[in-house]
Amino acid sequence: MALDPVLRAIVTICILVFSAKVLGEIFSWRKIPSVLGELLAGILLGPYALGSLIAINGSPLIQINDIVRAFGEIGGILILFVAGLEMTFRDFRKVGAAGFVIGTVGVIVPFIMGYGLSLALGLGTITALVVGAALVATSISITALVLQELNRSRTIESRMMISAAVVDDVLGLAILGVIVSFISTSTPITALSVIVVISTSLALWLAMTVFAAIVLPRIINLTSKGKEGTVEAAATASCFGASALAAVLGLSPIVGAFAAGMAVASSKTIEKIRDYTKKISVIFSPVFFGLAGAQFDVRSFITSDLFFYAFFAALVVVAIISKMIGCGLPAAFFLKDRSKGVKVGYGMISRGEVGLIVAGVAISAGAITQSTYAAILGMIMITTVLAPILLRRAYDKDPPEEASTSTGPEDKDAPDYIPTYPL
Amino acid sequence: MALDPVLRAIVTICILVFSAKVLGEIFSWRKIPSVLGELLAGILLGPYALGSLIAINGSPLIQINDIVRAFGEIGGILILFVAGLEMTFRDFRKVGAAGFVIGTVGVIVPFIMGYGLSLALGLGTITALVVGAALVATSISITALVLQELNRSRTIESRMMISAAVVDDVLGLAILGVIVSFISTSTPITALSVIVVISTSLALWLAMTVFAAIVLPRIINLTSKGKEGTVEAAATASCFGASALAAVLGLSPIVGAFAAGMAVASSKTIEKIRDYTKKISVIFSPVFFGLAGAQFDVRSFITSDLFFYAFFAALVVVAIISKMIGCGLPAAFFLKDRSKGVKVGYGMISRGEVGLIVAGVAISAGAITQSTYAAILGMIMITTVLAPILLRRAYDKDPPEEASTSTGPEDKDAPDYIPTYPL
Numbered sequence: 087m088a089l090d091p092v093l094r095a096i097v098t099i100c101i102l103v104f105s106a107k108v109l110g111e112i113f114s115w116r117k118i119p120s121v122l123g124e125l126l127a128g129i130l131l132g133p134y135a136l137g138s139l140i141a142i143n144g145s146p147l148i149q150i151n152d153i154v155r156a157f158g159e160i161g162g163i164l165i166l167f168v169a170g171l172e173m174t175f176r177d178f179r180k181v182g183a184a185g186f187v188i189g190t191v192g193v194i195v196p197f198i199m200g201y202g203l204s205l206a207l208g209l210g211t212i213t214a215l216v217v218g219a220a221l222v223a224t225s226i227s228i229t230a231l232v233l234q235e236l237n238r239s240r241t242i243e244s245r246m247m248i249s250a251a252v253v254d255d256v257l258g259l260a261i262l263g264v265i266v267s268f269i270s271t272s273t274p275i276t277a278l279s280v281i282v283v284i285s286t287s288l289a290l291w292l293a294m295t296v297f298a299a300i301v302l303p304r305i306i307n308l309t310s311k312g313k314e315g316t317v318e319a320a321a322t323a324s325c326f327g328a329s330a331l332a333a334v335l336g337l338s339p340i341v342g343a344f345a346a347g348m349a350v351a352s353s354k355t356i357e358k359i360r361d362y363t364k365k366i367s368v369i370f371s372p373v374f375f376g377l378a379g380a381q382f383d384v385r386s387f388i389t390s391d392l393f394f395y396a397f398f399a400a401l402v403v404v405a406i407i408s409k410m411i412g413c414g415l416p417a418a419f420f421l422k423d424r425s426k427g428v429k430v431g432y433g434m435i436s437r438g439e440v441g442l443i444v445a446g447v448a449i450s451a452g453a454i455t456q457s458t459y460a461a462i463l464g465m466i467m468i469t470t471v472l473a474p475i476l477l478r479r480a481y482d483k484d485p486p487e488e489a490s491t492s493t494g495p496e497d498k499d500a501p502d503y504i505p506t507y508p509l
Numbered sequence: 510m511a512l513d514p515v516l517r518a519i520v521t522i523c524i525l526v527f528s529a530k531v532l533g534e535i536f537s538w539r540k541i542p543s544v545l546g547e548l549l550a551g552i553l554l555g556p557y558a559l560g561s562l563i564a565i566n567g568s569p570l571i572q573i574n575d576i577v578r579a580f581g582e583i584g585g586i587l588i589l590f591v592a593g594l595e596m597t598f599r600d601f602r603k604v605g606a607a608g609f610v611i612g613t614v615g616v617i618v619p620f621i622m623g624y625g626l627s628l629a630l631g632l633g634t635i636t637a638l639v640v641g642a643a644l645v646a647t648s649i650s651i652t653a654l655v656l657q658e659l660n661r662s663r664t665i666e667s668r669m670m671i672s673a674a675v676v677d678d679v680l681g682l683a684i685l686g687v688i689v690s691f692i693s694t695s696t697p698i699t700a701l702s703v704i705v706v707i708s709t710s711l712a713l714w715l716a717m718t719v720f721a722a723i724v725l726p727r728i729i730n731l732t733s734k735g736k737e738g739t740v741e742a743a744a745t746a747s748c749f750g751a752s753a754l755a756a757v758l759g760l761s762p763i764v765g766a767f768a769a770g771m772a773v774a775s776s777k778t779i780e781k782i783r784d785y786t787k788k789i790s791v792i793f794s795p796v797f798f799g800l801a802g803a804q805f806d807v808r809s810f811i812t813s814d815l816f817f818y819a820f821f822a823a824l825v826v827v828a829i830i831s832k833m834i835g836c837g838l839p840a841a842f843f844l845k846d847r848s849k850g851v852k853v854g855y856g857m858i859s860r861g862e863v864g865l866i867v868a869g870v871a872i873s874a875g876a877i878t879q880s881t882y883a884a885i886l887g888m889i890m891i892t893t894v895l896a897p898i899l900l901r902r903a904y905d906k907d908p909p910e911e912a913s914t915s916t917g918p919e920d921k922d923a924p925d926y927i928p929t930y931p932l
Contacts, residue, residue, distance in 0.1 A: 100749035326523035
């Protein structure tokens with residue numbers, strides 16, 4: 087019997103969720119971030135690889151229809167809502183001068199280097215903006231896990247990385263908002279229009295974030311005396327409502343989800359909501375990463391086009407160097423310790439969810455080519471693998487007596503921002 | 510800025526989830542089963558009521574597009590998976606003679622009375638089958654909650670109701686499987702074809718249930734040592750995979766979900782999976798009930814067609830009488846107590862999820878008219894309100910000393926089947 091689109095979607099989601107977890111599990115045994123397993127599941131099962139081969143009754147087993155795409159999009163929204171949940175406004179204010187400077191410079195340097203590299207190689211302005219934006223946000227969750235494994239998550243450089251990552255997440259989302267405005271309204275890109283769009287986006291973002299911070303915790307606290315499931319329903323409505331509001335305002339929906347998460351984070355029932363979102367992410371988040379992988383055409387890497395290889399190699403180098411300069415240098419300055427500065431730089435190299443969302447939004451809108459998408463995805467995968475390896479090596483070189491919990495002035499002000507994305 | 514279909518769906522789901530909980534909360538204060546609140550949210554916000562009036566930029570705020578429908582369908586699948594989770598095969602075997610007889614007679618009598626009523630009123634065979642099937646399954650969760658409130662959930666008649674409800678759930682789903690076969694293959698309905706379809710459906714259902722019971726607990730137990738979220742991913746894959754398998758075999762997907770739930774129920778990590786499914790139901794299940802409500806055209810009840818009122822009134826009477834005869838009589842016989850038999854009859858009157866799914870499948874397939882759908886939904890709502898009221902009255906009449914935990918021979922064999930649908 088033929089399956090209707092809903093059942094086709096159910097089959098696809100079922101296979102994505104299961105294989106993402108299996109690969110993620112295998113990867114995490116081998117100390118590779120398991121998010122790469124979820125991406126690989128998508129690449130392997132996607133239409134560019136096995137997906138087109140495994141078929142039942144002539145139709146492929148994995149079919150990425152509108153319903154699967156909707157689950158992926160909702161997955162992205164939930165991932166950013168969860169990231170927001172880990173950070174209250176109080177935490178954000180506690181980031182401290184060091185975290186703020188490292189985060190900001192660590193956004194500006196990669197963005198300009200990525201933008202400049204793309205323009206220098208003759209790519210268009212929109213592509214250059216996307217490449218710059220994809221380089222901005224650190225996937226600190228991976229680094230945070232490695233630091234926990236090494237028992238160094240209470241060191242001063244560790245807390246500095248996390249503070250800086252909070253800042254680069256927020257700025258990365260603001261940049262995404264700007265890019266979405268340019269893509270969706272096809273505003274001609276001039277110095278003036280860039281300034282107008284940036285200020286409008288930032289103003290809207292700020293207004294929405296403040297609005298969410300005032301309204302949402304009250305709603306959530308109101309529902310906290312309700313029956314089982316009421317708080318969870320209110321959290322869902324907050325997340326979805328803010329995403330839709332952001333979209334209506336011309337921002338990316340995930341910007342709204344992040345703002346809603348930050349707002350809800352200061353409600354009384356935050357632990358309940360964290361547990362709930364962790365559970366629902368089990369269904370949605372592998373679809374997000376799986377789709378990101380499925381859109382990746384392996385053939386992009388088997389090309390006779392030397393330009394692609396040059397661009398890809400340069401992009402990876404820029405991704406590494408720009409965070410070493412943007413985060414490592416200022417950290418060395420603040421800590422007055424070259425070796426700790428290098429560690430901060432290493433820790434900030436990994437890119438992840440936000441980069442994937444930027445690239446995904448751009449390729450869905452037709453703003454970048456398949457080969458640019460492949461290069462960005464390849465860069466994300468390499469940096470994600472590289473950061474933990476570099477970080478482990480750097481700490482292995484340390485004399486063992488330094489493994490203590492050396493805390494400094496910035497330390498006690500740093501937020502407890504350990505994102506819990508499904509890694 | 511215009512919203513894409515995913516964001517439209519997000520807005521609709523957000524509003525459905527939130528308003529269903531708000532109405533459910535208000536209803537449960539007034540001791541009305543909160544599932545009616547969720548249905549009412551759908552009716553009020555649906556295209557036949559306010560849904561078409563509240564509009565932004567000329568397009569209705571609530572838009573039931575394919576993605577929302579997919580969430581509703583997945584909601585139905587999850588509701589039956591959760592129902593299955595509450596019941597292991599051991600429980601099913603422990604139902605005991607009384608539960609089995611009451612459950613079976615309580616399925617046969619309503620089915621035949623509903624089928625006969627419809628034929629007598631000149632409705633078609635398929636419509637008559639649907640009406641019969643919608644009358645079969647008791648929504649025991651509502652009754653179970655009332656019994657808990659009255660502190661009578663350990664009485665012998667209470668455990669008898671729950672055993673019988675287990676049986677009528679299973680038989681109700683088997684009948685649904687048969688009807689789906691008739692609707693989807695448009696087999697001409699003859700005595701022979703009915704027998705063939707019933708035996709094929711039952712054989713397939715049995716084969717799938719046994720297969721699930723053997724394979725799924727092993728898979729789940731294998732994953733129980735995995736990282737966070739692995740068991741949950743395996744449970745999701747089991748539920749979705751079994752639903753798709755059922756659909757491929759020509760059964761209703763929810764039959765597969767129920768079988769998967771029963772199978773998974775005997776795994777070691779069942780508590781984790783119950784908690785997980787309860788959480789994800791927060792998103793999906795209000796969409797299921799909301800859609801059931803949204804398909805309800807209030808205007809069906811404001812008609813000059815006297816036939817409709819006659820059919821509706823007769824249907825409600827049949828719904829009540831058929832369970833009083835089918836369950837109350839045999840219970841009075843087993844318990845040798847007329848008053849307890851009446852209570853069992855009252856407790857079994859409420860219809861719910863399975864009836865909604867039967868009617869929803871039928872109207873989506875165009876097998877019943879809008880007015881038949883409205884009559885079935887009205888019957889479900891009335892019986893759901895009536896059962897707790899009748900039950901409370903019957904117990905209020907009892908002398909207070911009888912409130913103890915009187916247990917009988919059937920009692921210790923009865924399963925602990927208290928479904929945890931989001932009521």
